[in-house]
Amino acid sequence: MLLHFVVALHCEAAPIIEFYKLKSIHNTLPQVYRNESVCLVVTGIGGLACASAVGYLAGLLKSDKCGVWINIGIAGHQQFSRGTVCLVRKVTELATGKAIYPSLPFSTRIPRADCFYVDRAEVQFNENGLYEMESFAFFKAAWRFCTIDYVHSIKVVSDNRLETAGQITHSIISSLVGSQLEMVDRNLVVPLCCIVENLRSETSQFDIELYTDKWHFSETNRLRLSRILRQFAALSDNQLPNIEDYKHCNKATEFLNDVESNLQCREIRLI
Amino acid sequence: MSRNTSYMIDTIFIEKSARNFPLAKEVLKRFSSAQHIECSHYGEVFNRHGQNFRVQKNHPSLILAVKEGEFVLPAPVEYHVGGRHNYYFSHMLNCPYDCRYCFLQGMYSSAHYVLFVNYEDFKNDIANITKINSKDPSWFFSGYDCDSLAFDPVSNFVNHFVPFIAENSNARMELRTKSTQIRALNKIDVTSNVICAFSFTGELANRSLEHRVPENSKRISAMAKLQYRGWPVAVRFDPMMYYQNWRQDFSQLCLNLFKKINPAYLHSVSIGAFRMPVNYFRKVRSLYPTESLFVAGLHQKNGNYEYGLNIENELLGEAQAIVGQFVEQDRIYTMRD
Numbered sequence A: 001m002l003l004h005f006v007v008a009l010h011c012e013a014a015p016i017i018e019f020y021k022l023k024s025i026h027n028t029l030p031q032v033y034r035n036e037s038v039c040l041v042v043t044g045i046g047g048l049a050c051a052s053a054v055g056y057l058a059g060l061l062k063s064d065k066c067g068v069w070i071n072i073g074i075a076g077h078q079q080f081s082r083g084t085v086c087l088v089r090k091v092t093e094l095a096t097g098k099a100i101y102p103s104l105p106f107s108t109r110i111p112r113a114d115c116f117y118v119d120r121a122e123v124q125f126n127e128n129g130l131y132e133m134e135s136f137a138f139f140k141a142a143w144r145f146c147t148i149d150y151v152h153s154i155k156v157v158s159d160n161r162l163e164t165a166g167q168i169t170h171s172i173i174s175s176l177v178g179s180q181l182e183m184v185d186r187n188l189v190v191p192l193c194c195i196v197e198n199l200r201s202e203t204s205q206f207d208i209e210l211y212t213d214k215w216h217f218s219e220t221n222r223l224r225l226s227r228i229l230r231q232f233a234a235l236s237d238n239q240l241p242n243i244e245d246y247k248h249c250n251k252a253t254e255f256l257n258d259v260e261s262n263l264q265c266r267e268i269r270l271i
Numbered sequence B: 001m002s003r004n005t006s007y008m009i010d011t012i013f014i015e016k017s018a019r020n021f022p023l024a025k026e027v028l029k030r031f032s033s034a035q036h037i038e039c040s041h042y043g044e045v046f047n048r049h050g051q052n053f054r055v056q057k058n059h060p061s062l063i064l065a066v067k068e069g070e071f072v073l074p075a076p077v078e079y080h081v082g083g084r085h086n087y088y089f090s091h092m093l094n095c096p097y098d099c100r101y102c103f104l105q106g107m108y109s110s111a112h113y114v115l116f117v118n119y120e121d122f123k124n125d126i127a128n129i130t131k132i133n134s135k136d137p138s139w140f141f142s143g144y145d146c147d148s149l150a151f152d153p154v155s156n157f158v159n160h161f162v163p164f165i166a167e168n169s170n171a172r173m174e175l176r177t178k179s180t181q182i183r184a185l186n187k188i189d190v191t192s193n194v195i196c197a198f199s200f201t202g203e204l205a206n207r208s209l210e211h212r213v214p215e216n217s218k219r220i221s222a223m224a225k226l227q228y229r230g231w232p233v234a235v236r237f238d239p240m241m242y243y244q245n246w247r248q249d250f251s252q253l254c255l256n257l258f259k260k261i262n263p264a265y266l267h268s269v270s271i272g273a274f275r276m277p278v279n280y281f282r283k284v285r286s287l288y289p290t291e292s293l294f295v296a297g298l299h300q301k302n303g304n305y306e307y308g309l310n311i312e313n314e315l316l317g318e319a320q321a322i323v324g325q326f327v328e329q330d331r332i333y334t335m336r337d
C-alpha cells in the first residue's frame, strides 16, 4: 500500500474517501477504507485510539517501510482563522514538554506551523501553535512502520479564540477538510508518493522462481538472492545469471557464492 | 544532476543553546525567510533511526548546534602527510555534494547539515594541543565529516579559522575540499600554516559518481589561483576507484592538473584506494541497490569493504608511477594497509 490516511472522525474522513474513491472494508474496527494504492483508517478521538489504529492498519495491510502516512484533522489556534491549513513542523506534547520533528524532503507551499498535543479539548490556546489530540501519538506510531521522511500531519483550523469549537458541526468539518484536499494532494501527497515510487522501482523484485525452482533458498538466502540479482543486473545490462552457467552448484549457497565471486571479478563501466 | 551548489535552505533547526552565538545569528539572518524551528538538542533531529539519507540529500535542512564533549580528536592514519601529531575536528557534519562513495552516507542516519556554532571552543582545544606538543607542529585536519570549503559562504569557516591558525606558529591546518569556494581565501593574507588540499578523481568518476561536485577543470582553476597567490596547495587522490579505463582517465587528470599546478610548489600528494567500514558499506549499498560501484571487485577485509590485493596494488602502484612523472616521490604518500 502506497498511501495511508489516518483521521480521527468520520466527518474528517468523508471528503478524503470521496476524493480518492475509497471503498469500505467490511467487518473492521476501526473502520478502514481503501482502493488499490490508498487506504484510510478512522481512529476515533485521542492519542491512544490513533496509535492503536495505526498499528492495526499496518498489520491489516502488511504495510512496508516505503509507505506514505498522513494524518489529517482539525485543530484549534489562538488567531489563525477557520479553514487555515497547516503542515505540522514540530509537535510538542504539552504534558511532558517532549517534542518531535517531522522531516520534509522537499519544499512545499503549504504553510507550516508548530503544534501542541493535548489530551482534552483546549479553549485558551495560550501557546502560539495548533492544538489537537492525535498527532504526537500518530507520528510515534507511524514511525514504527515506515521511514520518518514519509510521515506527515496536516491540520485545518476549526476553532480559535473567537470562533469556538462548540459552534462547529460535522458538515462544517467535512467542508473545511474537503476544501483543502486538492491543495494538500498537489503539494504534499503527490511529491511524497513520487519519491517513494521512484525508490520502489529500484528495488522491484526480479522473477526469482527460475532459481527457487532449482535450489532451496532459506528466507535469509532469498533476501541475498534478490540483492545479488539486482547487482548482477546492474553490471550486466539488466541480464540475470544464466542458470546453465551454474548447473554444477548443488545448493543455493553454492550458487549465491559463485554469482557473488563472478561479480567481484567484474570491472565497472562508468559513463 | 545539477552541479550548482545551492544553499536553498528552507528549514533551519536551532538548538535553544545555539541561538545567541554570533554565527547562529548571522546564519538565521541570512536565511530569514526559512522556517526556524527550535529544538533542545540536534540529535533529536539528526540521530533518529528510520530516516532516509538518500531522500534527505535532495533537500537537506540545516541544524545549528553547540558542540559538546571532545572538539579535536586524533586523526586516522590515512590523513597523515608527514606530521608527527595529527588531529581532526568537525565544525560541520555532512556536505552539499553527493558523492556516491562517501562514507558519511553510511555513518549518519540523516543528510541534514549540522553546523556547530561554538567555534571558540574548537579554537581553545586547538590552542591547548599545540601547547602540549610544543616541540613539533601539530596538524589539524578539518574536512573529515564535511567538505572544508563547500559551505564556507554560510559557515564563514575560513575567516574564523585561517587567521587563528596563522597566528599559532606551531599549528598546521589542512582544508580538504572538492569545491571551488575560494573567495574568502582570496581576500585574506596567505599563510604557510594552512594547506589547501583538493581531492580529485578521474573525469569519468567525477561525472558519474560525484554528483553536484564542480567539474574537475573548474576546481583545477581554483587551485591554480590559490597557488598563484602563494597558498600551499596539495592534491588528494583518495579514494581511487577501479573501473574500466581508470588508468587513461587518471593519466589525463594528472596531465590536466599539472599543466596548471606547479608540482615544484606542491605540498604533498596522497593516494588511497576506495574502502569503507563494513556496516557503513551495507547501509550505503541498501540506499543505492542498483549502484554497480558497490559490487565489482570489492571484498570484506579487516572490517572494511575494500578492493582485493591485486586491484589495490594495481591502483596504488600505477597511480604512484603516473603521479611520479610529475611530482618528486618524497612528496607522494600512498595509503596501504
Ligand code: SF4
Pocket: B094, B095, B096, B097, B098, B099, B101, B102, B103, B104, B145, B146, B147, B178
Ligand atoms: S565532497 Fe566529501 S564529504 Fe562531500 S559528499 Fe563528497 S566525499 Fe562526502
